Amino acid sequence: METARRLVAIVDDDPGVCRALARLARSLGFDAATYPSGEALLSGLAPGGARPDEVLLDLHLPGLRGPDVIAALRRRGIGARIVVMTGLDRPGSRELCLGAGAAAYVTKPIRRDDLATLIGRPD
Template structure:
């Protein structure tokens, strides 16, 4: 599967956050697809050629970090920016060590999201 350099997945269990991030992604010139959990993303990841994922850490079921670790083993690996509203000691380091290209705190600015996407997609 060839990567669609314009398709960004937004994974968040809060529908309002999904909509807001999806609108921002589209305003930056990308297409977006949304998922409410890490499991939903992983179930669909082989059907979509994603450029990158904006992944909330605090999700129902498996955490963003667990999802990130599974995505890092995919072939080819999909770049992931982890976003969270509840920063925990050591979480940034764990996410970056697991392969995240960025660690973003909510509320995220347009600059933070744009920088993470550009880093992930090499634009």
């Protein structure tokens, strides 16, 4: 019997970033799903549907921003490990995201080795 691969949800409004991170996640043995916004991620989490094990979440999104998405995921009981990523690191952003429940906060670009460290490798 084949076991399900762990799922990484990648949330970024830049399609190129989504493609690159999805390719990296798959090369590490994960399944990957991409979303252009926090709202798209939240609407994609249907009851009884697949839930991500890891979330790579852009901080600066149109609509719901990173900390808002983290709060919404936690309210829904999604216990995924959340890594917030940003290309524009501003004072206080790291503390805000970690305080909201993110496990890590990193700046882009993210290299393969760094991603492997951040999300681990599937069992």
